Amino acid sequence: MTDLFAPAGGWRVRILDLSGASEDNVVEEIAGFATLMQANAFARRYVRDSVERCRNPGASTRAVLDAWFAWGEDAEVVDAGEQGWRSAAELHDFAARRAGEEERDWRALDPRRRDELDFQ
DSSP states (O other): OOGGGOOTTOEEEEEEETTOOSSSOEEEEEEEESSHHHHHHHHHHHHHHHHHHTOOTTOOHHHHHHHHHHHOEEEEETTOGGGSOOGGGTHHHHHHSOOOHHHHOOGGGOHHHHHHHHHO
C-alpha cells in the first residue's frame, strides 16, 4: 500500500494496552491520518511517550522494558503491512535513551486535534 491508496477515512492507528486491562488489548483506534507517513510518525511518538511514562529515575534499560511490557501502550498502523511502523524495531533504543519533548509529542500529529482547532 502507498499513500495514494489510503483506506476510506484515512489511515488508522490502533492503540493497544499491554497491561491486559481489556479483553483484546485494544484501547482505541484513531482515524483520519492523511498519509501513511503521518500515521507512522504518530504511532512512533505515541509509543515513545508511553516508554517514557514507564521510566523511573535511574532505571536500567531492562527495567524500562519490563515496565513498558507490564503497563505501557503499543501502537500499530492498521492495514499498513510491512510499511507500517513497528515498536519492535526501536523499542530497545527507546528504553536505553531518554526522549526529548518533540519525540514524545504525538498530540501535535493527532487528527482529532485538527477537529478541535476547527471549532475555535
